[in-house]
Amino acid sequence: MSDQESGVIATVIASHTPRMAYEDKAWDFTLGLIDGLKELGASLRELNPDLIVVNTTHWITTFDWVITSHDHHKGICIAEEAPHLIPELPYDRPGDQAYAEALNDDLNGAEIPSYTTDAKHFHWDYGTAVPLQYLDPESKIPAVLTPTCYASTLDENLQVGRQIDATAKHLGKRAVVIVSNALTHLVVRGPDTWPLPEHMEMDHKFIDMVKAADVDGATNYLPDYARDAKCEMGGRGLGVFLGASKAMEESAGNLSGAQFGPYAQSSASGNANLSLVAA
Ligand SMILES: [Fe+2]
Numbered sequence: 001m002s003d004q005e006s007g008v009i010a011t012v013i014a015s016h017t018p019r020m021a022y023e024d025k026a027w028d029f030t031l032g033l034i035d036g037l038k039e040l041g042a043s044l045r046e047l048n049p050d051l052i053v054v055n056t057t058h059w060i061t062t063f064d065w066v067i068t069s070h071d072h073h074k075g076i077c078i079a080e081e082a083p084h085l086i087p088e089l090p091y092d093r094p095g096d097q098a099y100a101e102a103l104n105d106d107l108n109g110a111e112i113p114s115y116t117t118d119a120k121h122f123h124w125d126y127g128t129a130v131p132l133q134y135l136d137p138e139s140k141i142p143a144v145l146t147p148t149c150y151a152s153t154l155d156e157n158l159q160v161g162r163q164i165d166a167t168a169k170h171l172g173k174r175a176v177v178i179v180s181n182a183l184t185h186l187v188v189r190g191p192d193t194w195p196l197p198e199h200m201e202m203d204h205k206f207i208d209m210v211k212a213a214d215v216d217g218a219t220n221y222l223p224d225y226a227r228d229a230k231c232e233m234g235g236r237g238l239g240v241f242l243g244a245s246k247a248m249e250e251s252a253g254n255l256s257g258a259q260f261g262p263y264a265q266s267s268a269s270g271n272a273n274l275s276l277v278a279a
Pocket residue numbers: 016057058127182232
């Protein structure tokens with residue numbers, strides 16, 4: 001368990017396929033992922049985080065980073081790309097306006113274009129709503145959301161991950177970083193189709209590096225991996241995960257990596273729940 005007083009205390013890659021949005025209707029190949037998220041969530045809650053910072057894959061901005069500064073998040077998530085799979089998934093959870101505004105100021109200070117939003121009709125994407133309902137089912141931990149920014153490079157995503165830690169330290173808050181980034185993502189029609197063998201091999205190489213807490217190795221591998229395995233969103237969220245993990249490693253010393261649940265397919269995408277915490 002982490003005894004860090006502030007900063008990033010855990011980093012997570014969380015699965016989010018819409019076919020796992022409702023546990024009672026979940027497709028068979030997602031059941032192990034759901035159980036894994038529940039187990040992972042229990043271990044995260046034991047760390048007593050002050051907030052969750054989500055970097056999500058299905059809220060996409062073109063040019064700028066956006067940080068949600070709502071005092072409270074309450075609404076209905078639908079999957080716009082698949083409303084038959086997620087027609088309505090309610091959420092109701094505190095936000096953290098002070099952290100959101102501080103992160104935004106710090107990003108702009110680092111010349112990363114960003115602004116906050118507390119737009120009344122803003123609603124969560126399923127990359128956020130699906131994993132959070134399993135990770136923290138009582139919805140008590142405040143959350144701040146960040147999108148996938150298309151104009152950002154992998155390096156910028158690593159930098160944002162590090163900044164999430166630095167801002168948490170400035171405010172004396174203990175933050176968990178959750179990225180809802182699938183691994184290989186050369187999707188095809190056919191929900192239970194596995195990824196190509198060569199892409200699964202690359203996914204397992206990356207997973208093994210995270211489980212071995214080899215943050216530097218995974219970071220060096222990321223550009224080739226994201227390109228060759230066609231990772232979801234170009235692997236940008238994996239960059240946030242690794243940047244935040246590196247910052248945590250510098251504070252905490254050795255890290256411990258773990259996988260919760262199986263490696264599973266969805267429409268030829270690769271999915272895994274992974275975490276890093278202080279060893
Ligand atoms: Fe996705």
